[in-house]
Amino acid sequence: MVIVGAGVVGAACAYYAARAGLRVAVVEAGTIAGGTTGSGEGNLLVSDKEPGPELDLALASLKVWGELAEDLAPADVEYEPKGGVVVAETPEGLAALTKLADVQRASGVVAEPADGAGLAELEPNLAPGLAGGVHYPQDAQVQPMLAAACLLRRARERGAQVHTGVRVVGIDRGAGEGADGRITGVVTSAGRLAAGAVVNAAGTWSGEVAALAGVMLPIQPRRGFILVTEPLPPLVRHKVYDADYVANVASSSPGLETSTVVEGTRGGTILIGASRERVGFDRTLSVPVLARLAAQAVRLFPFLEGVSTIRAYRGFRPYLPDHLPVIGPDPRVAGLFHACGHEGAGVGLAPITGSLVASVLTGTEPAVDLRAFRADRFDASPTYAEQQGEVST
Numbered sequence: 453m454v455i456v457g458a459g460v461v462g463a464a465c466a467y468y469a470a471r472a473g474l475r476v477a478v479v480e481a482g483t484i485a486g487g488t489t490g491s492g493e494g495n496l497l498v499s500d501k502e503p504g505p506e507l508d509l510a511l512a513s514l515k516v517w518g519e520l521a522e523d524l525a526p527a528d529v530e531y532e533p534k535g536g537v538v539v540a541e542t543p544e545g546l547a548a549l550t551k552l553a554d555v556q557r558a559s560g561v562v563a564e565p566a567d568g569a570g571l572a573e574l575e576p577n578l579a580p581g582l583a584g585g586v587h588y589p590q591d592a593q594v595q596p597m598l599a600a601a602c603l604l605r606r607a608r609e610r611g612a613q614v615h616t617g618v619r620v621v622g623i624d625r626g627a628g629e630g631a632d633g634r635i636t637g638v639v640t641s642a643g644r645l646a647a648g649a650v651v652n653a654a655g656t657w658s659g660e661v662a663a664l665a666g667v668m669l670p671i672q673p674r675r676g677f678i679l680v681t682e683p684l685p686p687l688v689r690h691k692v693y694d695a696d697y698v699a700n701v702a703s704s705s706p707g708l709e710t711s712t713v714v715e716g717t718r719g720g721t722i723l724i725g726a727s728r729e730r731v732g733f734d735r736t737l738s739v740p741v742l743a744r745l746a747a748q749a750v751r752l753f754p755f756l757e758g759v760s761t762i763r764a765y766r767g768f769r770p771y772l773p774d775h776l777p778v779i780g781p782d783p784r785v786a787g788l789f790h791a792c793g794h795e796g797a798g799v800g801l802a803p804i805t806g807s808l809v810a811s812v813l814t815g816t817e818p819a820v821d822l823r824a825f826r827a828d829r830f831d832a833s834p835t836y837a838e839q840q841g842e843v844s845t
């Protein structure tokens with residue numbers, strides 16, 4: 453089998469497929485983690501998800517992450533089960549947050565209310581005067597690039613081959629009399645590779661790979677900026693974000709949305725986000741957006757006012773109109789499988805995605821119902837057609 457893409461999702465697919473005894477070749481156009489995996493953050497979150505298929509997937513993945521980190525060596529991937537804290541500035545914001553926590557709890561999320569004093573205990577450097585918040589002890593963190601590299605290292609130890617700097621430019625399908633159009637291999641910039649199965653883990657570029665097989669996946673880039681501070685002693689203990697973040701994550705607006713997200717890293721730097729906008733693959737660094745992110749972060753953690761930033765970067769989340777990934781076999785093309793479209797949650801959802809893909813490849817019953825993640829769910833979608841300007845009004 454061939455896996456297209458060596459981001460964290462492709463790496464997880466390679467890890468689980470190799471572990472299941474399959475012959476695996478990963479084909480990556482650039483470098484390991486050189487796509488979105490190398491330009492995001494590494495939160496493994498349940499706190500930002502509303503009840504539904506994505507939260508169920510995230511809960512399953514968190515469990516798998518805990519086991520996986522042991523195999524990869526927790527220190528090697530900077531795995532930290534540190535928890536998340538969501539804060540509200542106003543009583544109205546807190547009421548909405550409390551309502552969300554109640555329904556999440558019913559889905560299996562641990563969500564502990566915190567009043568002003570409780571917040572100060574969890575995060576002593578938070579601004580005073582916040583209305584309250586919710587502590588999510590299940591949230592965790594990894595370093596995504598290290599995670600992808602370690603997953604591929606383990607896959608290689610089990611026989612997987614990883615070809616970097618090689619682009620998939622075509623997908624071969626059986627043709628002619630009696631052929632069923634089943635996938636027979638890929639055409640790459642370095643020649644042909646025969647394969648009975650192709651896993652599309654090309655992240656934000658997965659629509660292009662799907663098109664090579666003759667099918668449509670409406671994946672679009674959703675840009676996000678991150679600011680990185682100078683290394684500091686540990687002053688932020690959890691992933692801390694404001695209640696607006698959940699609404700921004702779930703929003704389908706193409707316009708700019710920002711919320712306050714602050715978290716420390718093992719290396720001592722503090723990562724400040726988060727912005728979301730659909731502006732194609734525009735790589736321009738937006739100073740107004742960065743200034744807004746910085747100002748919001750200072751409001752939440754006043755000590756940041758006196759701290760220097762050392763860099764800023766951007767990445768392109770693989771966005772699908774219903775905010776759910778595509779996982780599993782493509783009913784339109786025999787031999788084509790997808791593991792893509794995880795938007796802002798691909799690091800968190802990578803292990804469960806990889807293990808589900810390995811299950812379907814080996815004919816084992818998947819641990820999660822895959823119906824919500826079907827690849828053909830957008831075929832007749834007016835939302836998608838409208839977005840592409842294909843519907844006349």
Ligand SMILES: Cc1cc2nc3c(=O)[nH]c(=O)nc-3n(C[C@H](O)[C@H](O)[C@H](O)COP(=O)(O)OP(=O)(O)OC[C@H]3O[C@@H](n4cnc5c(N)ncnc54)[C@H](O)[C@@H]3O)c2cc1C
Pocket residue numbers: 456457458459460461462463479480481482483484485486487488489490491492493494495496497618619620621653654655656657658661675676677678725766767768769770791792793794795796797798799800801
């Ligand atoms: C600012 C920001 C913050 C984020 N924070 C988080 C977070 O805290 N937690 C979280 O879970 N997620 C987060 N994300 C989202 C997460 O980074 C992505 O969901 C995840 O990295 C997607 O991984 P992937 O392997 O699917 O894609 P990628 O990492 O993009 O990998 C796809 C790979 O496919 C390769 N490729 C494409 N086309 C071809 C081809 N034709 N042939 C060969 N190779 C090809 C690309 O070169 C690329 O390396 C964030 C994203 C951003 C932008």
